[in-house]
Amino acid sequence: MIGKVVALTRAELTGAGYDYEFVLVNDGSTDGTFDVIRSLHEEDPKIIGVNLAKNFGQHNAIMAGLGRTTGDYVMLMDDDMQTHPSQCLKLVREMENGWDVVFAEFPEQHEAWWRRMGSAFTMWTMRTLQHRPKGVESSNFFVMRDYIAKEAAKYEGPYVYVQGILFRITHNMTNVPVEHFDRESGVSGYNLKSLVRLWSIVLNFSMAPLRAAAIVGAALGSIGLIGAIALIIRRLLDPTVAMGWSSLMVTMLVCSGAIIMFLGLIGEYLGRLFMTMNKAPQYVVKEVLDDKADHDE
Structure with a gap:
C-alpha cells in the first residue's frame, strides 16, 4: 500500500x-x-x-x-x-x-x-x-x-x-x-x-482545565457558605428544626467527588511534567x- x-x-x-x-x-x-x-x-x-x-x-x-x-x-x-x-x-x-x-x-x-x-x-x-x-x-x-x-x-x-x-x-x-x-x-x-x-x-x-477546577472549587465553596449561613439563620428562628442528614450526605458526596476529580486532574498534569522532566x-x-x-x- x-x-x-x-x-x-x-x-x-x-x-x-x-x-x-x-x-x-x-x-x-x-x-x-x-x-x-x-x-x-x-x-x-x-x-x-x-x-x-x-x-x-x-x-x-x-x-x-x-x-x-x-x-x-x-x-x-x-x-x-x-x-x-x-x-x-x-x-x-x-x-x-x-x-x-x-x-x-x-x-x-x-x-x-x-x-x-x-x-x-x-x-x-x-x-x-x-x-x-x-x-x-x-x-x-x-x-x-x-x-x-x-x-x-x-x-x-x-x-x-x-x-x-x-x-x-x-x-x-x-x-x-x-x-x-x-x-x-x-x-x-x-x-x-x-x-x-x-x-x-x-x-x-x-491551563484552562486547572483554571476551571479553581472556579468550580470557588463556586462550591460559595454555595456551601451560603447554605451554612441559611441553616444558622433557620436554626436561630426555629430551634426545633431537625438538621438534614440526607442533604448533608449529598453535599459531602458532591464536594468529595469534585475534590477527588480535580486532584486526579492535577495529578495528571504533575505526572506528565514528571515524564517530561525525566526526558521520556x-x-x-x-x-x-x-x-x-x-x-x-
Whole structure:
C-alpha cells in the first residue's frame, strides 16, 4: 500500500511541476513495511525511510519525520488511501494564497459514527482550550510551510498532538474541501481507548482545565457558605428544626467527588511534567535511510 501511495502522490506532484521528497516513517510495524520502504529508497533516493524502535503512536511518528523534511511545503498524509493522493494538489495550490497551514476538510467522511463524534468533540475541545481560529477544522491531511514544520519539530515533550502544536505557532490557516475515500486495506489503529488517550493530550496545551477546577472549587465553596449561613439563620428562628442528614450526605458526596476529580486532574498534569522532566523519549529511531545524511556524516 505504501508503494501505491508514493507512486500516485509522486505522479500528481511531478505532473503539476512540483519537485518532491518523501519521508516515510515506520512506526514499529512488524508486517514488513520497512522492507518495502527500503526498496523504494533504493529505487529513488528522494524517498527517505525512518524506522522507529517500537510503536510510539501516530503523532510521535510524525514528529520523527518532521525534523528530516527540507521542502518549502510539508504535507502530511496517511497510507491507507483515505487521504487520497488525487486530492493533494488542492491543498498545495491553496498554500499559494499565502496561508501557513491548509487543512483538508471532508464534507462526507467514510468513518464510523462514533469516530466522527469523537473527532467533533476533540475539535470543540481544542477550540475551547486553545482558541483555535473559528471556522477551521483540523485533520491529519494538511500542508504547512517549511518554517512551521521546523518550529513544530522543536517540541520535545513525550505527549504529542501535532495540531495543538500548530495552533500555538500560527492562526494563519484555512480549510479546503476534499473527497474522503474508503480505506483500501487494513483497519484503523485507533480504538476507543487510544482515541481517549489522544484527546487527553489536549491537556498539555492549555491551563484552562486547572483554571476551571479553581472556579468550580470557588463556586462550591460559595454555595456551601451560603447554605451554612441559611441553616444558622433557620436554626436561630426555629430551634426545633431537625438538621438534614440526607442533604448533608449529598453535599459531602458532591464536594468529595469534585475534590477527588480535580486532584486526579492535577495529578495528571504533575505526572506528565514528571515524564517530561525525566526526558521520556518522544520516539526512538532505529534506522534511517537517507543518502544525504549519510553523505553529510
